[in-house]
Amino acid sequence: MGRYQHGLLSTLSPLALMIFAASMPQLAHAFAPHDNEPANNAQIKDNVSLTDTTTVEKLTALYADMTPDQDPAAYRALVEPALEEAQRIFPENHPEVAQRKVDLAMAYAAAGDLERAGKDVDPLHKILEQYRDNPKYRQAFRNALSLKSYVLNFQSKHDEALAININLVADYKNDPNMSKSRDYAVSLNNLAASYFEQGDLEKALDYNKQATEMARTLDKVPSDIAIWLANRVAYLYTAGRTDDAIVAAQNGVATGEASIGGDNPVMANLYANLGSIYYRQGRPRDSFPMIRRAYELVEKSAGKPTQNSAAMRVIYAQALSEAGRYGDAISFLDNAIPIIDMAIGEKSDRALVARDTFANALAKMGQVERALLLAQSLVETRDASLPMGHRDRVNSRDLLAKIAFQAGDYDLALQAAGQAVSMRGQMLPTQHPDALLSRAMLLKVQAQLPGADKENITDEAQKLLDEFIVASNIDLQSAQAKRLRPGFAWLAEIFYNLGQADDAFIAQQWAARSSVDDILAAAAAERSMDNAAAKTLFEQRRDLLNERSAILAKLEGNLRKPDPAFDMGALDRQLEDNRVKIDALHHDMGAQQIAALQFTAQTLNAMQAKLGPQNLALIYSRIDNGWLLTAANNDAHRQILISNDAEIEGLITNVRAGLQSDASAYDAAAATKLYAILFPKEMQDLTKGRTALLISANGKLGALPFSALMMENGLQKGVSHHSNYLIDKFAIMRFSGAPRGTDNGYGQENVQDKDLGDFWAVGGVSGKISGDNMAVRSAENIRTLFDLPQLTNAAAELRQLADAIGPKISTLFIGQDATEANIRSAEIKQGAILAFATHGLVSGELDGLNEPALLLTPQGGDDGLLLSSEIGKMSLPASWVILSACNTAAPSGMDAPQLSGLAQSFFQAGAQQVMASHWRVRDDMARRLSVATMRNAAKGMDSAQALQHAISQVRQGKDGEKAEQHPFLWAAFEIIGQ
Structure with missing residues (x-):
């Protein structure tokens, strides 16, 4: 029943809802003994040996192997006849009756009726407590207590729930018959959830790990493991371990879908948490299908919306807000909040989180006064019900500070932000992302106050900016920077208002930093390295990062289309091995060389x-x-x-x-x-x-x-x-980031000689040939490749490009010669020009394609798809890469960095600039624009000028062909520099 989770606020933001679970055990159904002795307890007055229990035993057996969350209505329908029969043959306060009433309360809880479940379980656990030492009813007593702790957590009575779960874990630990059981594992998870509520993340992670490890050792791995993995995502994210949370979410989804099936309702929380991670990583569109799948699974199982599905709809509303769809978010919340209020009360955690989201959406819609009143009431409600130092009390103040600031009530904003900083200072280390964010928000408010000490504010902002940069560079993959991005933006605004343009410029670069900037920084460091040994280390690191990218791409692909045979364990081992190798390289490099790899903002x-x-x-x-x-x-x-x-x-x-x-x-x-x-x-x-x-x-x-x-x-x-x-x-x-200059001086007149570098060209590939030969791809892939249109202009385009470039050496790999092997063996020298005229494919466009790719001709062991991770491992120090294909600058997803994908991988391989497209382009227009661009470059124009004039020529028909005015035909192409 633990699938019906308790939603909580992450400490990152008062708007960051994640799902976690306090799980309930599958009930152990005990029956009355058939001997002449009562069940070893003097309080059992009736002589059960004279009672015919056959019917009640048969009725109970009908649901003995079910868990209530599988189908709450069906479970309840089977429990009720068994309870009626037990009440017919036993006294009302008999443990056999109480045990089946606990079963029924479980059904109510699974259906989202926490009020009814809570009302019923309190007297039941008191009845069963009388029999706690009776082996026959000991598990029934534990079940009742576990259900009570579950209800208490929903009611925000976390201290009481923690005390119950500590005692339950101790009870299981001391029982030799339960030392390794599903019920013990459930109890460990529930204790982890309680510690999470108390803000003790280390204990939460420890007990969560114990629960999942125990579950994996059982003969039948319980479906609850998916819930516990979902919990781990929330714990890790709250602890500031963003990358670990992402991996845990993806791992949990893949593991759960492989073991219990993607349509099992228990998977809903994993989908919801992964969706929550996605939108908080700036990928709301990627999160929509995951969260939608989550609440639809819950509602299909229950036959109606429940408080749990409503909580998932709140997450969906948060993703809508992240995507800027505030009106849609409010509509979702108008439907979700009454369901939550009715089921578990308007002061429950989930109800309050829903109102946090509502207040944020109202503020974004410009209804600031209404949002401010709601934010104030949320602080008051949480202060009245939660212990001092509880993270939700702090988060409420964050929200209030932001909305009060937007409303121009700086005194209220100052009070709320100051309290948040003080409370977080007692809860978190100073470099924790949430502590840094609270300090940045407070400084933003202080800077707006009348009579603010601008010199002091400037000093504090500069110190805080340095701390943000240090925290961001802890992780070279910039996960911390993503967490800290709002704070960098606040600092940029503070510096702007203070007239500190240079500091504002540095902060805004960090606010916009992405993985592309990290790749460009590493590529620049590698190019400038003149020490042979160090250069080798840099190259090895680049290969390992590309290997890691390819491993994670496989994981993403399995999430899009799960394969039950997918070996998650092997992938985990590959990632761990990759990380160990990267760490070893960093150790060999030393601090100075590692620093050279990191993104640095310009003045x-x-x-x-x-x-x-x-x-x-x-x-x-x-x-x-x-x-x-x-x-x-x-x-x-x-x-x-x-x-x-x-x-x-x-x-x-x-x-x-x-x-x-x-x-x-x-x-x-x-x-x-x-x-x-x-x-x-x-x-x-x-x-x-x-x-x-x-x-x-x-x-x-x-x-x-x-x-x-x-x-x-x-x-x-x-x-x-x-x-x-x-x-x-x-x-x-x-x-990406700020322009840093290139070897040929972008944007200046006549900086390139008319005699351009050596020319290498690849293209003219037939989709049908690739489909016929791509044995490693699925039938669905082959059919898709058959459907790709023939690029009739591609071969002519490459030959015309060679003519435009002039007398330099030209090497053309066209048709059957356009293979991965030929590209790998090519010696691309500094200053060369490399052109591809083929299909550009984005991640997920073909079955099994997990990253962007260029379509080539398969040969030998090569499958004909040149993947972005494969490109990144090559040495391609070309002055230009011309990607005359569709979607070559397109990101992996709608919300990914805009210069990711193939363009990014060529930068990693050493290219100086790339001509790429942002959407699908017509074959003839790709030819006309690329050829005209290169002809203009041969006349001495730089790359941007060359494309500008090519667009003008095509639009006016001055290239000798039909004039084409519509921007769809030419605006997709851009020159991308570094």
Whole structure:
């Protein structure tokens, strides 16, 4: 029955609901003895040997092997006749009656009726306590106590629940007959859940581990193990061990689906927790199917919405809020909150978490006063029911501080934030992400107070920024940075308001930091390394990171389409072995070399010194309810706070909707308005004399094709006119982070010689040939590959590219020669140009494809799919990589970093810049744009200028072919630098 979990707040945010469980045992059904002695207890007055118990035994046997959560209604329907028969033949206070009443209370609890279950269990455990020393009824007494602790946790009476569970674990431990049993394992899990409620995470993790390890040793692994694995996710995340929580969630899902099936209701909590992790990692769209699957499983099992499914709907509402769909989130909550209130009370943990989410959504919708009243009531309610130091009391103050700040009530915000910092200081180490976040929120409030000591605020902000950076660099994969991202954004805003532009610029880079930035930092360090031994270590580390990426991609693929034969144990061992090797390399490298691998934010002066006279750098970083724009040329800079985030999101949606196909109606009004917002008048003086934009944008702006924005005259002249778009005025290059400069000086006039580097080309692959030969792929894969259209322009495109480049050596791998082996054996030298004209595939597009890939021709042991992890292991120090394919800059998911996927892997392999696409592109347009771009480059233009002129030529038909105006056909392509 433990699948019907108790929802809790994570300490990361008062809006971060996760599911954890206090599990109930499968009841041991004891029957009256058939001898002349009563059951070894003088209090049993009736002579059961004279009582015919055959019927009650048969009725009880019908549900003896069931657990109530499998089907609460069916379970209850079988319990009730057995209880009626027991009441007919035994006195009302007899343990046989009490035991079956506990069974019935379990059914009520499983159906979400905690009020009825709690009312029934209290007198029952008192009856059974009289028989606790009777072996026949000892388990029934334990069951009643366990159910009582379960109900107490739902009622937020955590101290009472903890005391019960400590005693139960001790009882099982001292019972030699129960030293290794499902009931003992359940009791260990329940004790872990109680310690979690008390904030003792180490004990929670320890007892949780004991529970799962014991469960694995049983002849039949209980389905509860899936719940306990879900609990572990919540514990790890609350402890600040984000990466461990992610792995635990994925591991739990894969293990549970393989052992008990993905449609088992017990899996709901694992799906909910994995979905919760996804949206808190900035991937709300990835979380939607997981959370939806969770609450649908629960409601299908129960035949109606329950308090548990309602709690999962609250998680769904949180993901909706993360995606900016606040109205939809409120609608979900309007339905979920009454269900929770009716089942377990409006002051229960789950009811309060739902109201946290409601208050947040209201604030985001602009209903700040209503949100503020609700946030204040939540603090009062939790203070009245929870012990001092409980994390939910702290989280309520975090929420109140944020909403009060938004409402302009700085005194209230200061009080709430100060209390949160004080309480967390007693609960957590100073470098814990939540402690750092609380301090950043307090400083943000203090900076807004009238008469604030700006010098002191600046000093404190600089110290805190340093602490944030140290905490973020603990993990080279930036999981900590993701946890700390809101705090970096707050610090950026603080520095901006104080006029500290350089510090604001550093903080905003950290706020936008992603795995792409870590890869670029490591690649740059490897390129600059002149020590042969150290370079070897760097190369080995790069290979190990790519190996890790491929292992995790297999896990992600199994989560999308579970395979019962999937060997999770082997994958765990591979990950552990990989981690040991990485740790050993780090030990051999030493601190200085490891530091060189880490992302480092630039100063404004350093960036400006690298900008050419034609360049304007624009860095847009997401902060609370808006964006911080840093605009800089080589002479001056401006920082501007853009606050209308909701409007920006709607405009981006409208612009992207017009880029679905060349038949879509492009929203010129939205494109023009978006331009006006993102290019405010305060920065217009910086554009004078500039011809190249170097753009970095995270979040929603990362998916925006800036080239298709329309300047102020766009509405008047219409979408068909050839001089309305931003690309007509500026060459555009995209970056992750801030532009750092490249060997050829981006954006400057005539920096490349007309004599370009050696040319290597790969493409002209037939989907049908790949399908015929791809024996390692499934039948579904082969059928999909058959369906891929033939790229009739690809071979001609590569030959035309070779002609455009000129007299340098050209090597073309076309058709049957376009193999992985040929690419691996190619000696790509510094400054070379590498082009692919083939299908680009995103993760999950084909059955079994777990990461982005380029379609090649299979040969020998190669399957014909060049995976991003395989690319990252190669040495490809090309000055250009031209990916004339679909989705080559696309992320693995809608919410992943926008320069991930294939473009990212080529950077890891050493490429300087990549020409890639953000959505599916037409074969003939890919050929025309890539060839025109390279012809322009051969004339001395840099990469961004070359693409800019190619787009103009194609739109006007000046490349000798039909003029094509619709931005769907050309805006997908961008030059991406580092």
